Amino acid sequence: MKRQAKGQIHERITAIPNAWYPAYMVRGDAKNLMIDAGVNLLGPRYLTSIKDILGDPERLHYLFLTHSHYDHVGAAHYLKRHIPGLAIGAHERLALLLQKTSVLDMINRLSGNHVELLKYNTAGEDLTLHPFEINICLKQGDAFDLGGLTCRVYETPGHTRDSLSFYFPEIKTLFAGEACGVLQGETGSEMQVEFLSSYDDYIESLKLMMALEPETICLGHAWVLTHEDAKEFLQRALAETYRYRELIEKYLNAAGGHIEKAIEDMGHVEYDIKGGIYQERVSYMTNLSAQVKHIAGLKKN
Ligand SMILES: [Fe+2]
Missing domain, CATH: 1.10.890 (10k-s Protein, Hypothetical Protein A; Chain A)
Structure with missing residues:
Protein backbone atom coordinates (compact mmCIF):
# COMPACT_ATOMS: atom_id res chain seq x y z
CA MET A 1 0.00 0.00 0.00
CA LYS A 2 1.09 3.55 -0.66
CA ARG A 3 -0.28 6.39 1.46
CA GLN A 4 0.48 10.04 2.03
CA ALA A 5 2.98 10.86 4.76
CA LYS A 6 0.39 12.52 6.92
CA GLY A 7 -1.28 11.61 10.23
CA GLN A 8 -1.16 8.27 11.97
CA ILE A 9 1.00 5.79 10.03
CA HIS A 10 1.20 3.12 12.73
CA GLU A 11 0.17 2.99 16.39
CA ARG A 12 3.67 4.27 17.23
CA ILE A 13 4.32 6.54 14.23
CA THR A 14 2.72 9.82 13.18
CA ALA A 15 3.75 11.99 10.25
CA ILE A 16 3.53 15.73 11.00
CA PRO A 17 2.29 18.19 9.70
CA ASN A 18 2.80 18.56 5.96
CA ALA A 19 3.05 15.52 3.69
CA TRP A 20 5.68 17.11 1.44
CA TYR A 21 7.93 18.03 4.40
CA PRO A 22 7.09 15.34 6.88
CA ALA A 23 8.70 14.88 10.24
CA TYR A 24 8.01 11.47 11.71
CA MET A 25 7.22 11.08 15.40
CA VAL A 26 8.13 7.66 16.76
CA ARG A 27 6.79 6.83 20.21
CA GLY A 28 8.50 4.24 22.38
CA ASP A 29 7.30 3.11 25.80
CA ALA A 30 10.00 5.20 27.46
CA LYS A 31 11.30 7.71 24.93
CA ASN A 32 10.11 9.57 21.87
CA LEU A 33 12.01 10.41 18.73
CA MET A 34 11.37 12.79 15.86
CA ILE A 35 12.98 12.13 12.50
CA ASP A 36 13.84 15.22 10.44
CA ALA A 37 12.92 18.82 11.00
CA GLY A 38 11.72 19.96 7.57
CA VAL A 39 11.74 23.56 6.39
CA ASN A 40 12.40 26.28 8.97
CA LEU A 41 9.15 28.11 8.14
CA LEU A 42 7.20 25.08 9.39
CA GLY A 43 8.82 25.24 12.87
CA PRO A 44 5.67 26.46 14.67
CA ARG A 45 3.58 23.78 12.98
CA TYR A 46 5.97 21.02 14.02
CA LEU A 47 5.89 22.32 17.59
CA THR A 48 2.08 22.41 17.64
CA SER A 49 1.95 18.82 16.34
CA ILE A 50 4.50 17.71 18.97
CA LYS A 51 2.29 19.22 21.69
CA ASP A 52 -0.80 17.54 20.20
CA ILE A 53 0.87 14.13 20.15
CA LEU A 54 2.95 14.17 23.31
CA GLY A 55 1.15 16.73 25.47
CA ASP A 56 4.30 18.17 26.98
CA PRO A 57 6.89 18.90 24.26
CA GLU A 58 9.63 18.08 26.79
CA ARG A 59 8.56 14.47 26.28
CA LEU A 60 10.33 14.61 22.93
CA HIS A 61 13.76 13.21 23.79
CA TYR A 62 15.50 12.95 20.42
CA LEU A 63 15.53 14.67 17.04
CA PHE A 64 17.53 12.68 14.47
CA LEU A 65 18.33 14.22 11.08
CA THR A 66 18.60 12.10 7.94
CA HIS A 67 20.85 14.55 6.08
CA SER A 68 22.00 18.14 5.80
CA HIS A 69 19.57 19.52 3.20
CA TYR A 70 17.58 22.63 4.01
CA ASP A 71 14.24 20.85 3.90
CA HIS A 72 15.30 18.26 6.50
CA VAL A 73 17.13 20.34 9.11
CA GLY A 74 15.31 23.68 8.81
CA ALA A 75 13.38 23.78 12.09
CA ALA A 76 16.00 22.05 14.25
CA HIS A 77 17.24 25.24 15.89
CA TYR A 78 13.69 26.49 16.49
CA LEU A 79 12.69 23.21 18.15
CA LYS A 80 15.80 23.13 20.32
CA ARG A 81 15.00 26.67 21.47
CA HIS A 82 11.51 25.59 22.51
CA ILE A 83 12.54 22.16 23.85
CA PRO A 84 15.86 22.74 25.64
CA GLY A 85 16.24 19.11 26.74
CA LEU A 86 16.02 17.84 23.15
CA ALA A 87 19.06 15.80 22.05
CA ILE A 88 19.77 16.32 18.35
CA GLY A 89 21.51 13.49 16.51
CA ALA A 90 23.07 13.47 13.04
CA HIS A 91 26.12 12.33 11.10
CA GLU A 92 29.31 14.07 12.18
CA ARG A 93 29.73 15.48 8.65
CA LEU A 94 26.42 17.29 9.10
CA ALA A 95 27.65 18.65 12.45
CA LEU A 96 30.70 20.11 10.69
CA LEU A 97 28.74 21.46 7.70
CA LEU A 98 26.31 23.36 9.88
CA GLN A 99 29.14 25.27 11.51
CA LYS A 100 29.70 27.04 8.20
CA THR A 101 28.08 30.42 7.73
CA SER A 102 27.87 29.85 3.97
CA VAL A 103 25.85 26.63 4.49
CA LEU A 104 23.46 28.27 6.96
CA ASP A 105 23.03 31.23 4.60
CA MET A 106 22.17 28.88 1.74
CA ILE A 107 19.69 26.94 3.89
CA ASN A 108 17.95 30.13 4.99
CA ARG A 109 17.92 31.45 1.41
CA LEU A 110 16.37 28.25 0.02
CA SER A 111 13.80 28.17 2.82
CA GLY A 112 12.91 31.78 2.09
CA ASN A 113 11.70 30.71 -1.36
CA HIS A 114 8.75 28.96 0.31
CA VAL A 115 6.61 32.06 0.64
CA GLU A 116 3.54 29.79 0.78
CA LEU A 117 4.70 28.62 4.22
CA LEU A 118 5.11 32.09 5.73
CA LYS A 119 1.45 32.12 6.78
CA TYR A 120 2.16 29.52 9.47
CA ASN A 121 4.36 31.95 11.40
CA THR A 122 1.34 33.59 13.04
CA ALA A 123 3.34 34.78 16.06
CA GLY A 124 5.97 36.42 13.83
CA GLU A 125 8.78 34.42 15.44
CA ASP A 126 12.37 34.32 14.25
CA LEU A 127 12.49 31.14 12.19
CA THR A 128 16.00 31.64 10.82
CA LEU A 129 18.19 28.58 11.09
CA HIS A 130 20.96 29.66 13.47
CA PRO A 131 23.95 27.45 14.31
CA PHE A 132 22.97 24.64 16.65
CA GLU A 133 24.84 21.86 18.34
CA ILE A 134 24.61 18.23 17.30
CA ASN A 135 24.47 16.50 20.68
CA ILE A 136 24.91 12.95 19.36
CA CYS A 137 27.12 12.13 16.35
CA LEU A 138 25.36 9.13 14.88
CA LYS A 139 27.17 6.35 13.07
CA GLN A 140 26.60 2.92 11.60
CA GLY A 141 25.74 0.37 14.28
CA ASP A 142 24.40 2.81 16.86
CA ALA A 143 21.19 1.67 18.52
CA PHE A 144 18.78 3.59 20.73
CA ASP A 145 16.31 1.82 22.97
CA LEU A 146 13.06 3.80 23.08
CA GLY A 147 11.27 1.16 25.13
CA GLY A 148 9.69 -1.60 23.04
CA LEU A 149 11.32 -0.07 19.95
CA THR A 150 14.94 0.15 18.90
CA CYS A 151 16.23 2.77 16.51
CA ARG A 152 19.13 1.26 14.57
CA VAL A 153 21.35 3.70 12.69
CA TYR A 154 22.68 2.96 9.18
CA GLU A 155 25.02 5.10 7.16
CA THR A 156 23.48 5.28 3.68
CA PRO A 157 25.53 7.80 1.67
CA GLY A 158 25.01 8.62 -1.99
CA HIS A 159 22.28 11.25 -1.81
CA THR A 160 24.64 13.19 0.44
CA ARG A 161 27.79 12.09 2.23
CA ASP A 162 26.02 12.52 5.57
CA SER A 163 22.86 10.53 4.76
CA LEU A 164 21.62 8.28 7.54
CA SER A 165 18.71 5.86 7.63
CA PHE A 166 16.93 4.65 10.73
CA TYR A 167 15.48 1.17 11.02
CA PHE A 168 13.18 -0.16 13.73
CA PRO A 169 13.36 -3.97 13.59
CA GLU A 170 10.42 -4.57 15.95
CA ILE A 171 8.06 -2.95 13.46
CA LYS A 172 10.23 -3.54 10.36
CA THR A 173 10.04 0.15 9.53
CA LEU A 174 12.67 2.15 7.67
CA PHE A 175 13.10 5.92 7.61
CA ALA A 176 15.41 6.59 4.71
CA GLY A 177 15.28 10.34 4.16
CA GLU A 178 16.15 10.62 0.48
CA ALA A 179 18.79 7.90 0.45
CA CYS A 180 16.47 5.72 -1.66
CA GLY A 181 14.90 8.47 -3.80
CA VAL A 182 11.44 9.98 -3.64
CA LEU A 183 8.18 9.63 -5.52
CA GLN A 184 7.01 12.60 -7.52
CA GLY A 185 3.73 13.53 -9.18
CA GLU A 186 0.24 13.83 -7.79
CA THR A 187 -0.12 10.09 -7.27
CA GLY A 188 3.53 9.44 -6.51
CA SER A 189 3.97 7.43 -9.67
CA GLU A 190 7.28 8.98 -10.77
CA MET A 191 10.51 7.82 -9.17
CA GLN A 192 13.09 10.55 -8.67
CA VAL A 193 16.58 9.15 -8.41
CA GLU A 194 18.48 11.14 -5.81
CA PHE A 195 22.18 10.35 -5.92
CA LEU A 196 24.09 13.61 -5.55
CA SER A 197 27.34 12.86 -3.76
CA SER A 198 28.07 9.41 -5.23
CA TYR A 199 26.35 7.07 -7.67
CA ASP A 200 28.26 4.02 -6.40
CA ASP A 201 27.49 4.79 -2.74
CA TYR A 202 23.83 5.31 -3.61
CA ILE A 203 23.66 1.86 -5.21
CA GLU A 204 25.38 0.26 -2.19
CA SER A 205 23.01 2.06 0.18
CA LEU A 206 20.00 0.79 -1.76
CA LYS A 207 21.33 -2.76 -1.50
CA LEU A 208 21.85 -2.31 2.25
CA MET A 209 18.26 -1.16 2.63
CA MET A 210 16.98 -4.07 0.55
CA ALA A 211 18.83 -6.50 2.82
CA LEU A 212 16.89 -5.12 5.80
CA GLU A 213 13.65 -6.22 4.10
CA PRO A 214 11.54 -3.41 5.56
CA GLU A 215 7.79 -3.85 5.56
CA THR A 216 7.21 -0.11 5.89
CA ILE A 217 9.29 2.66 4.31
CA CYS A 218 8.70 6.25 5.37
CA LEU A 219 10.13 8.40 2.59
CA GLY A 220 11.73 11.79 3.09
CA HIS A 221 8.91 13.40 1.16
CA ALA A 222 5.24 12.77 0.62
CA TRP A 223 4.76 8.99 0.80
CA VAL A 224 4.81 5.96 3.04
CA LEU A 225 4.97 2.49 1.50
CA THR A 226 3.94 -0.75 3.15
CA HIS A 227 4.22 -4.48 2.51
CA GLU A 228 4.54 -5.42 -1.19
CA ASP A 229 4.85 -1.75 -2.16
CA ALA A 230 7.79 -1.31 0.22
CA LYS A 231 9.63 -4.27 -1.29
CA GLU A 232 8.78 -3.27 -4.83
CA PHE A 233 9.85 0.32 -4.16
CA LEU A 234 13.45 -0.59 -3.29
CA GLN A 235 13.73 -2.97 -6.26
CA ARG A 236 12.34 -0.27 -8.51
CA ALA A 237 14.63 2.37 -6.97
CA LEU A 238 17.65 0.23 -7.87
CA ALA A 239 16.44 -0.45 -11.43
CA GLU A 240 15.55 3.23 -11.93
CA THR A 241 18.98 4.31 -10.71
CA TYR A 242 20.69 2.15 -13.34
CA ARG A 243 18.24 3.45 -15.96
FE1 LIG B 1 17.90 15.87 0.27
Missing part, protein backbone atom coordinates in the same frame (compact mmCIF):
# COMPACT_ATOMS: atom_id res chain seq x y z
CA TYR A 244 18.75 7.06 -14.89
CA ARG A 245 22.51 6.77 -15.28
CA GLU A 246 21.96 5.49 -18.83
CA LEU A 247 19.61 8.40 -19.50
CA ILE A 248 22.22 10.91 -18.32
CA GLU A 249 24.83 9.22 -20.50
CA LYS A 250 22.45 9.46 -23.45
CA TYR A 251 22.11 13.24 -22.93
CA LEU A 252 25.88 13.57 -22.51
CA ASN A 253 26.49 11.65 -25.74
CA ALA A 254 23.86 13.67 -27.62
CA ALA A 255 25.56 16.87 -26.41
CA GLY A 256 28.92 15.57 -27.61
CA GLY A 257 30.20 15.46 -24.02
CA HIS A 258 29.35 19.14 -23.45
CA ILE A 259 28.23 18.93 -19.82
CA GLU A 260 26.40 22.25 -19.51
CA LYS A 261 24.43 21.57 -22.71
CA ALA A 262 23.50 18.07 -21.49
CA ILE A 263 22.21 19.56 -18.19
CA GLU A 264 20.19 22.20 -20.01
CA ASP A 265 18.70 19.76 -22.54
CA MET A 266 17.85 17.19 -19.90
CA GLY A 267 16.26 19.79 -17.58
CA HIS A 268 14.18 21.13 -20.45
CA VAL A 269 12.84 17.72 -21.51
CA GLU A 270 12.50 16.02 -18.10
CA TYR A 271 11.24 19.00 -16.06
CA ASP A 272 9.61 21.43 -18.50
CA ILE A 273 8.15 19.07 -21.08
CA LYS A 274 7.45 15.84 -19.19
CA GLY A 275 6.55 17.72 -15.98
CA GLY A 276 5.01 16.18 -12.85
CA ILE A 277 7.96 17.14 -10.65
CA TYR A 278 6.90 19.07 -7.52
CA GLN A 279 10.38 20.16 -6.59
CA GLU A 280 11.18 23.82 -7.31
CA ARG A 281 12.86 24.14 -10.71
CA VAL A 282 15.91 25.82 -9.24
CA SER A 283 16.44 22.93 -6.78
CA TYR A 284 15.80 20.37 -9.52
CA MET A 285 18.38 21.99 -11.79
CA THR A 286 20.94 22.26 -8.99
CA ASN A 287 20.58 18.54 -8.28
CA LEU A 288 20.53 17.59 -11.96
CA SER A 289 23.69 19.56 -12.54
CA ALA A 290 25.45 17.67 -9.72
CA GLN A 291 24.24 14.33 -11.08
CA VAL A 292 25.26 14.97 -14.69
CA LYS A 293 28.70 16.25 -13.63
CA HIS A 294 29.16 13.23 -11.39
CA ILE A 295 28.24 10.73 -14.14
CA ALA A 296 30.43 12.60 -16.65
CA GLY A 297 33.28 12.22 -14.17
CA LEU A 298 32.65 8.48 -13.81
CA LYS A 299 32.58 8.08 -17.58
CA LYS A 300 35.95 9.77 -17.88
CA ASN A 301 37.64 7.49 -15.32
